[in-house]
Amino acid sequence: MRRRFLFGSLRWIALLSILILFLFPLFWIISSSLKARGEFFTRPPIWIPSHAEWSNYPDSLGRGTAKGLTDSFTIAFSSMLVSLLLGTPAAYAIARFQVGKKNLAFWILSIRMFPPIATILPLFVIFRFAGLVDSYAGLVLSYTVFNLPFAIWMLKGFIEDLPREIEEAAKVDGASRFQIFRNIVVPLVAPGLVVVALFTFIFAWNDFAYAVIFSGSRVTPLPVVIAQFAGGHEILWGQISAAAIIAIVPALVLATFLQKYLTRGLTMGAIK
Amino acid sequence: MMVGPAVAVLFLVTIAPLVFSLGVSFTNLQFSSPQPIRWVGIDNYFTLVTKDTRFQSALVRTLLFVLAGVATQTVIGYFIASLLSRVRRNRALLLTPILIPAVISPVVAGWQGRMIFNASYGPLNAILAQFGIQGPAWLASPQTSLVSVFLTDTWQWTPFLALVILAAIESQPQELIEAARLDGAHGWSMFRRITLPLILPVTGIGILLRGVDLFKTFDLVYILTQGGPGNSSETLTFFTYLVGFKFFNPSYASAMSFIQLLVITVAAKTFLGVMQKREGF
Numbered sequence: 121m122r123r124r125f126l127f128g129s130l131r132w133i134a135l136l137s138i139l140i141l142f143l144f145p146l147f148w149i150i151s152s153s154l155k156a157r158g159e160f161f162t163r164p165p166i167w168i169p170s171h172a173e174w175s176n177y178p179d180s181l182g183r184g185t186a187k188g189l190t191d192s193f194t195i196a197f198s199s200m201l202v203s204l205l206l207g208t209p210a211a212y213a214i215a216r217f218q219v220g221k222k223n224l225a226f227w228i229l230s231i232r233m234f235p236p237i238a239t240i241l242p243l244f245v246i247f248r249f250a251g252l253v254d255s256y257a258g259l260v261l262s263y264t265v266f267n268l269p270f271a272i273w274m275l276k277g278f279i280e281d282l283p284r285e286i287e288e289a290a291k292v293d294g295a296s297r298f299q300i301f302r303n304i305v306v307p308l309v310a311p312g313l314v315v316v317a318l319f320t321f322i323f324a325w326n327d328f329a330y331a332v333i334f335s336g337s338r339v340t341p342l343p344v345v346i347a348q349f350a351g352g353h354e355i356l357w358g359q360i361s362a363a364a365i366i367a368i369v370p371a372l373v374l375a376t377f378l379q380k381y382l383t384r385g386l387t388m389g390a391i392k
Numbered sequence: 393m394m395v396g397p398a399v400a401v402l403f404l405v406t407i408a409p410l411v412f413s414l415g416v417s418f419t420n421l422q423f424s425s426p427q428p429i430r431w432v433g434i435d436n437y438f439t440l441v442t443k444d445t446r447f448q449s450a451l452v453r454t455l456l457f458v459l460a461g462v463a464t465q466t467v468i469g470y471f472i473a474s475l476l477s478r479v480r481r482n483r484a485l486l487l488t489p490i491l492i493p494a495v496i497s498p499v500v501a502g503w504q505g506r507m508i509f510n511a512s513y514g515p516l517n518a519i520l521a522q523f524g525i526q527g528p529a530w531l532a533s534p535q536t537s538l539v540s541v542f543l544t545d546t547w548q549w550t551p552f553l554a555l556v557i558l559a560a561i562e563s564q565p566q567e568l569i570e571a572a573r574l575d576g577a578h579g580w581s582m583f584r585r586i587t588l589p590l591i592l593p594v595t596g597i598g599i600l601l602r603g604v605d606l607f608k609t610f611d612l613v614y615i616l617t618q619g620g621p622g623n624s625s626e627t628l629t630f631f632t633y634l635v636g637f638k639f640f641n642p643s644y645a646s647a648m649s650f651i652q653l654l655v656i657t658v659a660a661k662t663f664l665g666v667m668q669k670r671e672g673f
Contacts (some may be wrong), residue, residue: 135475139489142489143492145504145547148515165514207398213394231406232604233657235607235652236608237608238410239406239413241413242412244636246412261401264402269402326497326499329610333637367500379488382494382495383555387597391556
């Protein structure tokens with residue numbers, strides 16, 4: 121009994137140390153976002169500022185973070201809508217009618233393997249020609265590269281989990297394919313739609329590779345704003361850290377709702 | 393009918409650009425020079441494979457980066473998962489915060505790396521100094537720049553692998569474990585003969601995803617080091633980005649991206665083949 125207690129305590133000590141190790145960097149950004157200018161250049165560094173410099177937040181918002189926030193939100197929300205609108209019917213067709221057999225499904229999955237740069241490069245040439253560089257539409261369209269396959273693949277899994285009998289009964293009653301889809305499948309798969317919506321939003325929200333190429337002076341998503349900040353001549357440590365915290369919060373809130381589905385989403389449904 | 397719009401959009405953003413890019417990779421198209429576009433056959437590929445030492449070292453560097461990342465993250469991930477698997481009560485209390493790194497933007501991870509690895513004012517070297525260790529210049533030294541990128545990636549993605557391995561551990565049939573224990577298996581022999589084969593299929597999926605993502609590492613390099621100092625932390629995708637968007641040489645960059653597609657496909661197929669051979673993966 122005592123031995124078990126000892127091992128139990130050791131385990132908790134180990135786990136808590138791991139937790140501290142993984143949370144420390146986040147603590148450091150929070151602490152930095154509240155430091156005054158001079159407090160970044162001391163040795164040893166200041167761990168907790170004696171006085172919280174809240175003004176870093178409004179100051180950061182005024183220097184482009186606010187615009188980044190609304191741009192990121194607009195793009196992520198649109199990308200989420202597009203993924204669901206195009207992805208749900210496609211997932212239904214693939215799950216129930218085996219459209220495209222295995223090839224279509226395989227293609228959709230293999231897009232996950234592409235290095236973004238392989239598609240970014242030609243897309244940039246095409247977008248420049250079509251006037252889509254530095255536009256919301258261009259970024260939303262480019263995010264379908266990863267969000268649409270994700271939505272189709274995940275929703276295919278969710279739809280396959282549904283019992284077939286209800287759809288078959290409706291078919292016997294004379295409902296059309298579209299009616300079955302709209303009145304039966306969509307309501308039943310609603311939890312899956314929410315999960316996919318949140319994930320596609322987070323993926324678009326966090327993206328940097330596409331954003332840095334396809335954005336410009338008019339459209340500035342938050343990660344690009346932070347990167348520009350950090351690459352500037354004069355580095356505003358406190359303001360950038362404030363922007364970083366602002367960028368984390370929405371993803372964090374959505375992820376807590378996803379807790380149960382986090383593994384499933386991050387492995388594209390391979391592990392349930 | 394229902395797949396039509398989705399397939400059309402995906403075709404437009406994946407297949408069409410790739411075909412276009414494949415065509416470009418056989419030309420000498422450059423944005424910086426006014427020379428007429430000419431068909432050059434496999435010249436770009438030939439130069440990359442035989443002459444371009446910067447490309448070749450980026451390839452080797454990236455492969456080492458992938459191997460180191462996958463190995464470290466899997467081992468630490470397994471350690472965390474095996475600890476977590478024995479926690480019955482209040483597990484969510486640990487799981488929720490430990491997964492935060494996996495859902496934050498790589499730009500934020502990169503920014504915190506910039507602060508933590510700061511040689512003079514960062515907390516890492518301050519902690520090392522407490523133990524009497526003179527910390528390296530991290531991002532500013534060619535010996536440690538890639539290590540810093542690796543450490544940041546490991547911070548961000550080890551919890552994800554831990555979660556995957558945890559799912560694998562939890563799905564082991566308990567009867568088998570009990571039976572093996574009764575037969576006297578324990579410690580290393582238990583792990584080697586019973587646990588490992590049982591968790592391998594699911595863990596393999598996690599390793600594959602991680603390997604692919606490590607190979608694609610771009611954001612972290614962009615924020616942390618810009619590939620420097622020198623080319624010491626230049627990954628393949630970052631070098632491709634430089635050639636395409638800073639040196640304005642899209643034909644050469646296209647050829648580079650196709651070599652990457654080839655490497656990634658061959659590596660993934662080989663990995664899946666090995667896994668499949670071991671057992672029904």
